[in-house]
Amino acid sequence: MENIIGLLRIRIKRGNNLAMRDVGGSDPYVVVTMGNQACCLCSCSIRFLESSFKLKTKVVKNDCTPVWNEELTLSVEDLDTPIQLAVFDKDTFTVDDKMGDTEIDIKPLIASLRMGLKNVPNGCTVSRVQPSSNNCLADESRIVWNNGKMTQDMILRLRNVESGEVEIQLEWIDVPGGKGLGIEGTE
Numbered sequence: 001m002e003n004i005i006g007l008l009r010i011r012i013k014r015g016n017n018l019a020m021r022d023v024g025g026s027d028p029y030v031v032v033t034m035g036n037q038a039c040c041l042c043s044c045s046i047r048f049l050e051s052s053f054k055l056k057t058k059v060v061k062n063d064c065t066p067v068w069n070e071e072l073t074l075s076v077e078d079l080d081t082p083i084q085l086a087v088f089d090k091d092t093f094t095v096d097d098k099m100g101d102t103e104i105d106i107k108p109l110i111a112s113l114r115m116g117l118k119n120v121p122n123g124c125t126v127s128r129v130q131p132s133s134n135n136c137l138a139d140e141s142r143i144v145w146n147n148g149k150m151t152q153d154m155i156l157r158l159r160n161v162e163s164g165e166v167e168i169q170l171e172w173i174d175v176p177g178g179k180g181l182g183i184e185g186t187e
Contacts, residue, residue, distance in 0.1 A: 003077050005181065007173040008034075008106060010072045010083075012057050016155075018064040018164040021089035021097040025062040028087050028099055030166065032056075034074045035081040059090040073173075079110055085166060087158060100158025102136040102166065109152045109170055112143045116183050120145040131157075138165045 012030050020026055060066030074083065083104040089097040112126045120126070124145045129152075131137040138157040143150060151171045158164035174180055 002177065002179065004175050004178040005076045005079065006175050006178060008074045008076050008083070009171040009173055010074070010104070011169040011171070012068045012070050012072060013167040013169065014065065014067045014069075015087065016065055016165040016167065018066070018087060018158075019099050019161050020064055021099060022062075022091075025064050026097075026099060027059050027061050027090040028063070028066050029059045029090060030057040030068065031086050031088065032072050032074070032083065032104075033086075034076070034083045035078070056088075075175075076106075079106065085156065085168070087164065087166065098160070100161030100164045102156040102158050104154070104156065104168070104170070105135050106170060106172075108141070109143055109150065109172060110181065112152075113150050113172055113181055114183055117145060117150075122146055126150065 010032060012032075015028055018026055018028055057068040057070045057072070060068065083106065084101060085104055086101040087099040089099050091097060108127060108129045115126070117126065122145065125142050126145055127143040129135070129137060129141040129143070131139060136156045136159065138155040141152055141154045143152045149171055151169055153167075153169050155165050155167050158166065
C-alpha cells in the first residue's frame with residue numbers, strides 16, 4: 001500500500017458513433033490498462049489485480065452507441081504511467097476486433113487536486129482542458145468540484161479507427177497509508 005499514490009475511478013459512461021465491425025453492428029466492450037496493470041471492475045469493493053487478468057466492461061450487443069455506465073478502478077503508483085483505453089467488438093468464433101484506442105491524461109485532474117481546494121461551492125468548474133494535438137479529447141473537458149470530490153468529464157476520440165468516441169468521468173480517491181499527492185490535510 002505504501003507504493004500506491006491513490007486510486008483512479010473511471011466511470012465508463014457510453015460510446016458514440018463507434019465503428020461497425022459486424023453485418024448488424026458491433027458488440028463493443030472497453031478495456032482499460034495502466035502500464036502493465038489491468039483494471040479492476042468494482043461493484044462494492046476495490047480489488048487489486050495481477051497484470052495477467054483482463055477485466056473489462058460488459059459487452060453491449062449490436063449497438064454502435066452503447067451505454068455501459070460501469071466503474072473501473074486503478075491503483076496509481078506513478079503519475080507518469082500512461083492509461084490506455086481500448087474498445088473491442090466481441091466475436092464468437094474469431095478473435096475480437098479492435099474498434100480503436102485512446103489515452104487518458106490525468107495530469108490536469110492531479111493539478112486541480114493539488115490546488116488543495118476545500119470550501120468551493122458545489123458544481124464549481126475548477127479547470128477546463130481544451131482538445132489539442134497533445135491529448136485525445138474530442139471536446140472541452142471540465143474539472144468540477146461536487147460534494148467534496150473533484151471529478152473530470154471527458155469525451156475521448158478513438159485513434160486507429162474510422163470513427164468513435166468514449167465518454168468517461170474520472171475521480172481521484174486517496175488511500176489511507178498510501179503515498180498520496182502531497183496535499184496538506186489529505187493524508
